[in-house]
Amino acid sequence: MAGSRSFISKLREGDEIARLVTFLFAASVVLITVLLVYELWINSALPRHKFGLHFFVTEVWDPVMDQFGALPFIYGTVVTSAVALCLAVPLGIGAAIFLAELAPPRVSDTLEFFIDLLAAVPSVIYGVLGVFIVVPLMRQVIYPALNKPFGFLPIFKGPSYGVGFLTAGIVLAIMLIPYIISVSREVLLSVPRDQREAALALGATRWESTWKVVVPFAKTGIMGSVFLALARALGETMAVTMVIGNTPQIAASLFAPGYSIAAVIANEFTEATGELYTQSLIALGLVLFLLTFVLNGLARLLIIVTTQKGSKVRA
Amino acid sequence: MNARLGWRKFVSNLMLTLTGVCAFVSVSILFFILGYLLFNGGASINWAFFTQLPKPVGEVGGGMANAIVGSAKLLLAASLFGVPFGFMGGIYLAEFSGPKTASVVRYAADLLNGVPSIVIGIFAFSLVVLPFKQFSTLAGSFALGLMMIPITLRSTEEFLNAVPSVLREGAMALGASKWKTIATVIVPAAYRGILTAILLALARVAGETAPLLFTALGNRFWSPGWGQPTASLPVVIYNYAQSPYEDWHRQAWAAGLVLLGFILIVNILARTILSRGIAAPRS
Numbered sequence: 236m237a238g239s240r241s242f243i244s245k246l247r248e249g250d251e252i253a254r255l256v257t258f259l260f261a262a263s264v265v266l267i268t269v270l271l272v273y274e275l276w277i278n279s280a281l282p283r284h285k286f287g288l289h290f291f292v293t294e295v296w297d298p299v300m301d302q303f304g305a306l307p308f309i310y311g312t313v314v315t316s317a318v319a320l321c322l323a324v325p326l327g328i329g330a331a332i333f334l335a336e337l338a339p340p341r342v343s344d345t346l347e348f349f350i351d352l353l354a355a356v357p358s359v360i361y362g363v364l365g366v367f368i369v370v371p372l373m374r375q376v377i378y379p380a381l382n383k384p385f386g387f388l389p390i391f392k393g394p395s396y397g398v399g400f401l402t403a404g405i406v407l408a409i410m411l412i413p414y415i416i417s418v419s420r421e422v423l424l425s426v427p428r429d430q431r432e433a434a435l436a437l438g439a440t441r442w443e444s445t446w447k448v449v450v451p452f453a454k455t456g457i458m459g460s461v462f463l464a465l466a467r468a469l470g471e472t473m474a475v476t477m478v479i480g481n482t483p484q485i486a487a488s489l490f491a492p493g494y495s496i497a498a499v500i501a502n503e504f505t506e507a508t509g510e511l512y513t514q515s516l517i518a519l520g521l522v523l524f525l526l527t528f529v530l531n532g533l534a535r536l537l538i539i540v541t542t543q544k545g546s547k548v549r550a
Numbered sequence: 551m552n553a554r555l556g557w558r559k560f561v562s563n564l565m566l567t568l569t570g571v572c573a574f575v576s577v578s579i580l581f582f583i584l585g586y587l588l589f590n591g592g593a594s595i596n597w598a599f600f601t602q603l604p605k606p607v608g609e610v611g612g613g614m615a616n617a618i619v620g621s622a623k624l625l626l627a628a629s630l631f632g633v634p635f636g637f638m639g640g641i642y643l644a645e646f647s648g649p650k651t652a653s654v655v656r657y658a659a660d661l662l663n664g665v666p667s668i669v670i671g672i673f674a675f676s677l678v679v680l681p682f683k684q685f686s687t688l689a690g691s692f693a694l695g696l697m698m699i700p701i702t703l704r705s706t707e708e709f710l711n712a713v714p715s716v717l718r719e720g721a722m723a724l725g726a727s728k729w730k731t732i733a734t735v736i737v738p739a740a741y742r743g744i745l746t747a748i749l750l751a752l753a754r755v756a757g758e759t760a761p762l763l764f765t766a767l768g769n770r771f772w773s774p775g776w777g778q779p780t781a782s783l784p785v786v787i788y789n790y791a792q793s794p795y796e797d798w799h800r801q802a803w804a805a806g807l808v809l810l811g812f813i814l815i816v817n818i819l820a821r822t823i824l825s826r827g828i829a830a831p832r833s
Contacts (some may be wrong), residue, residue, distance in 0.1 A: 254646045257641045257642035258647070260642065264659055264703060265655055265658040329568060336569075337569065338568065352814055354752055356583060357758065359788050360806050360810055363803070364583060366792070367590075392774070415555035439560050440562035458612070472666070484557070500668050504675070511649060518804020520668065524669050531664035
């Protein structure tokens, strides 16, 4: 019996040492995380004191005059992420429905394997594809197709340079699809079988049972997958940097070039001269961190709630 | 059979076909990317690509030997840093800790996992680059290693917990101490799962570019030792793809193909190890 052994004999057998050593490793993971938040916080003190909350509503980003405002970058990040979600969510959920509801298990597993591989493709590769395929496509096909009939709308107005909010949004959407599919498929598969059978028994068609019973049941979890994807989109750096145009401006047109938080950090961090400049970039990093922190927490909560709901009904 | 039912069946079939199209389009992206890189970069992969340094602008040819070696060094050091922390931390969570401590560590790991990679880069910059006043392989490895910790930790914990308690009790009943049980029974039973997780973590950080931009920086030449800026495949792809030179574009595609090939092979390898291992601990 373990309990009756004395502390000394446990120590001699190495139990306490093993516990201590593994504890130190586990504790340092916590420490590193705390240190990360702390470093971001103290290294962004200058702009916090100088600009205060104006940092978030100022449109000027002028390193020469020491004027730094985050608004154009926040705007770019939000707009590109919104465009990406509008494109990726329907496609991703559609595909997840196919994988979870229609495809035979073997086909579903094979396709899921490819989707997992797709999720492993590094973002710089998506960036390369964006530069060499989406940008020319934007100039020659998408821009004329949208600008001619819908040019009167502010979001489709103005000239296109190929790079811009819409281009970045499209590339981001392609990156998000595998995440949305994987998580949504898991959530849909956790919906109890009786729900489907009950709907079918009441005379619903297969689509009606899927769309009016299974999907609403899994709604919170699917929302979770969308938040998870959104958190990825906000923090995505390389692919966006390569196709957004890197111009700090706020433009209504989706064809206009813009900038995002992650992109400005990637481009200007090594070249930043002066404390205030560097610290303003770190402040942007802190904003990004907080955004993804909140979204990830929310996403996890929603996914847990749904999968538990499934197991509760089943039990 | 009335018209209404016919319409409902029509809608059902239409929408279900559409979901199939969605799935087909999504999966085909993978093959499109592979095909595109093979078509454009395949021709540029030759012996020189793996053995030579980049040539100056204007001269055709040259290779990416320094970036390939740089990436390998970065990944090696990152694993040496990230894997022990994740592995040992995972053992603590699964075997020693109480529920309260465990939830704190788990929460920290999940938080770290969600941090955007560019922010990890900032952290590594202020922690490793600033004090030494030098961009280096070590700084890049630190950033990548940080990203490996949460993945390794959470999956080590998960796979250790999945080991049947019969094994644990059997070892204890034979008089083995707890750490001996862990080292000789539990970890060996779960090693396939843990190995898979480590490989997946490695594949994930292998393609990371953002944390390397201001830690490992880049280098047109060899980077001796661990304290110098070094070239790496992802950063070279990023720089070359944005350059105006045709030849560099071709090299970027070739490098992309090599990088993607490596990542996909590691992924497939990891999943094969796992699927073969599932039967082992339970039998």
